[in-house]
Amino acid sequence: MRRYKCVDITNTGFIERCIYLWLxxxxxxxxxxxxxxxYTGLTYRQVCKMLRIGVTDWLPDCVKNxxxxxxxxxxxxxxxxxxxxxxxxxxxxxxxxxxxxIQKPLHQIFDYIAVEACKEMFMAKIGPYxxxxxxxxxxxxxxxxxxxxxxxxxxxCRYWVKGDIRKCYPSIPQDRIKEIFSRDIKNPKLLWLICxxxxxxxxxxxxxxxxxxxxxxxxxxxxxHYTAERLYKVRKKKNGEMTRIRLVYHQIWFMDDxxxxxxxxxxxxxxxELLTEEMSKSLGLTIKPGWKVEITDYIGSDGKHHGRDIxxxxxxxxxxxxxxRRRTFRRxxxxxxxxxxxxxxxxxxxxxxxxxxxxxxxxxxxxxSHKVSKRLGIxxxxxxxxxxxxxxxxxxxxxxxxxxxxxxxxxxxxTGKTGxxxxxxxxxxxxxxxxxxxxxxxxAPF
Numbered sequence: 296m297r298r299y300k301c302v303d304i305t306n307t308g309f310i311e312r313c314i315y316l317w318l319x320x321x322x323x324x325x326x327x328x329x330x331x332x333x334y335t336g337l338t339y340r341q342v343c344k345m346l347r348i349g350v351t352d353w354l355p356d357c358v359k360n361x362x363x364x365x366x367x368x369x370x371x372x373x374x375x376x377x378x379x380x381x382x383x384x385x386x387x388x389x390x391x392x393x394x395x396x397i398q399k400p401l402h403q404i405f406d407y408i409a410v411e412a413c414k415e416m417f418m419a420k421i422g423p424y425x426x427x428x429x430x431x432x433x434x435x436x437x438x439x440x441x442x443x444x445x446x447x448x449x450x451x452c453r454y455w456v457k458g459d460i461r462k463c464y465p466s467i468p469q470d471r472i473k474e475i476f477s478r479d480i481k482n483p484k485l486l487w488l489i490c491x492x493x494x495x496x497x498x499x500x501x502x503x504x505x506x507x508x509x510x511x512x513x514x515x516x517x518x519x520h521y522t523a524e525r526l527y528k529v530r531k532k533k534n535g536e537m538t539r540i541r542l543v544y545h546q547i548w549f550m551d552d553x554x555x556x557x558x559x560x561x562x563x564x565x566x567x568e569l570l571t572e573e574m575s576k577s578l579g580l581t582i583k584p585g586w587k588v589e590i591t592d593y594i595g596s597d598g599k600h601h602g603r604d605i606x607x608x609x610x611x612x613x614x615x616x617x618x619x620r621r622r623t624f625r626r627x628x629x630x631x632x633x634x635x636x637x638x639x640x641x642x643x644x645x646x647x648x649x650x651x652x653x654x655x656x657x658x659x660x661x662x663x664s665h666k667v668s669k670r671l672g673i674x675x676x677x678x679x680x681x682x683x684x685x686x687x688x689x690x691x692x693x694x695x696x697x698x699x700x701x702x703x704x705x706x707x708x709x710t711g712k713t714g715x716x717x718x719x720x721x722x723x724x725x726x727x728x729x730x731x732x733x734x735x736x737x738x739a740p741f
Contacts, residue, residue, distance in 0.1 A: 304484055310369075313407040316407055316411065323346070348695055382394075395502050405488065406504060413485070420513055428509070438607070439661075444556060451556065452544070452557075453591055456564070457586060458553045459551060460551040463515075466580055469496070526541070541557075570582070623658070638679050649683040
């Protein structure tokens, strides 16, 4: 069994790289801006203003200060992790309540350090068709792959069965996942960090944690490889030769859902029973008992569809086409019709409504829904939504440009240099900023 040494997590350059990865796409968040202000000579409002107008010359020094603090905690093996806040959120797609953990910025940074240090191991262990929470493996890719199997390999996709893991994240035994990590990682410092992150969760893994996404896929990869390598039957040929016959020919995992495809109803039922038993025994997870082996959709000699379509990842896969999941389609259609009614009355769409319509466009685009799209008039609604978003973006950019112009003019007046240099070299009472009364008098328009 290969063991992974990974990288030195106490290295300053590595920590800084992880911090920049964490910052990507998060600079506009209030909690992130307040966190950054604690590691600079700037106030929260100054940090907010400078990030908004693109003045970031102070950021490298800030990242270095954060890296020193993180490095000290790692070397001393004393993590100062803030307490995780939890809130219940209703999932419209699955129609169930989920408990989401909200981590503080410092906790998130340690998550990124652990994931980046284990990235090589995660990518090696996680199966190629484990689709959830991995960049480049979204719902659309998974749905297209299922349909590809149905079309190119119908012999081995005659039957399918779908299982659902009961409360996957919180049900993962912490002692077992620590044990599995210890098998593959021989870096004591990294292993200690992983155990500390796992212990920070009240039970199992926390939904909403960056580290939990990869850790869950890594944990389930053992069930994935068990299905691919251990689920077979032995048949004796007439010449006495023993051959292995697979019980499952294709499998795909998405979050806590698992789909198995095979050529025999009996074999597929046996495979699901064995997988359920193995997951309960080795991983401490339970697959809900309501699963049933179904005949895969096909077109009979009468030219009609028979069997049952595969409903997974927001889509319904047939042998010759793919549609949006029924309840998802109903929800989208309702909001599209409301938007069209507003447009017909001459009312303006809100920014939220416009962004929702643009996201719905992707669902219809990746499915065979051309006729229904035309009937609902999606193109016209999306065009109007695009105009609303573009107008907002232009207004936002114009305000940013004006703020940046004022910043540079004031900096040149005060220092004779550009704003970027002034911020670095002049750290006076206001950190090289305008007078607070003048510059911070008006609230941000976005």
